[in-house]
Amino acid sequence: MVSLRSSGPLAVGGPLTMHLGGAESNVAIGLARLGHRVAWVGRVSDDELGEFVLRHLRAEGVDTSGVRRDPDRPAGLMFLERRTEDVTRVQYHRAGSAGSALSVDDLRGPLAAGPRLLHLTGITPALSDAAHQAATWAAREAVASGTAVSLDVNYRARLWSREDARATLTPLAGYASVVIASADELDLVAEPGADEATAVAALLDRGVRTVLVKLGADGARAYTRDGVTHAPAVPVTAVDTVGAGDAFTAGYLSGQLDGLALVDRLHRAVTLGAFAVAGHGDWEGLPRRDELSLINGSAAGTTLR
Incomplete structure (x- = not known):
């Protein structure tokens, strides 16, 4: 949009x-800048x-x-x-x-091309009944064909109520191998009022492999059946937080596509999140692959000559 x-x-x-x-275009651009083949x-x-x-x-x-x-x-x-x-x-x-008029027919051809990963957010099914049906169909078809699915809850209160979101996103999350949410969004893919531990356990029991919890300035947690891994945020001067969650998602999915270990996926995720908040715009400040070390290796105020 x-x-x-x-x-x-x-x-x-x-x-x-x-x-x-x-959100979806932000993630697409983040992945493309890191050298991945991406279709929106x-x-x-x-x-x-x-x-x-x-x-x-x-x-x-x-x-x-x-x-x-x-x-x-x-x-x-x-x-x-x-x-x-x-x-x-x-x-x-x-x-x-x-x-908002997205339909199942719009998705048939792209899914038939056999992508490695299908990324969805909770925004699309909030737009209309047709978009809801399209997102659910795509997730179901992707799983049936062996394509991994990631779901970022991305709740938008101006688009729908928490009750409506939960009724749609809880079943949709069952198709995902990766579910991404902030701490206050987790109960939208679990029982109402569920705390973090309960919501995560329910998702893992349903077959989700990794649950990522975005913590803003505190970094992120990743839950798998092997336990929990925490990654601290990369310290930067924040000027604009819009798009930070999408940048985090792009970083994590990039690490997954590259076959990185969980801790390294998380590090790339929080690094992209740091790039996002350190510049203005939803995606404009996201790094190319050869720029990933700029933030981690440079002191505040550094000028690279």
Whole structure:
């Protein structure tokens, strides 16, 4: 979708800058910058805004051949206002958008191509009944064909209630080999009110191999049947936290695709999260593969010459 950013309150009519936004596209770009072959599948409007989305994805090396141009529906919009230095507010205009019309037929061809990994978020099934059915179908078909599935819960309170989210995401999580959530999202893929240990145990019992819990400035925890592994956050000066969770996800999935050990996957995940919060934008500051050591190896304020 298109993200429109304001450095001040929207109500007073501050200037807006246009960006590419969306959790799935953030992850796609993060993986592509690290050298992975990535395809983004969905619908975009058949106008200048849809072309804006596709141009940015293509420029970042993301395959958009499976994207459908929808002549009847507008682009989804997201408005972000920097209300204070520490508070950013978001408004969505996605009802009836091209992305909300995602269907099973849109996904048949791309899945038939045999990807190694299918990444989904909890945002897509929140958009419409058709998108919900498409996401569930894709997860089921991927598992049946031997494709790994990752699910980032990515709860958005402005899109649906916690009760509706839980009713959809709990069964969807059963198809995933990797489930990613913040601590306050875990009960959306388990029983209402379940604490972290209970929710994780339930997911592992259902066949999920790894449960990742994002802890923000405290790093992350990864649970498997072998136990729990903690990775501290990489210390940086945070200037913009939007997109940090998606960067974390891209880093972890990159490590998984590269066959890294769990601790190294987590380290790459928190490293990408650090890159995301240290720069402005959802994905603009994410690193190339040869830049992964920049943050870990450099003191604050360093200029590399």
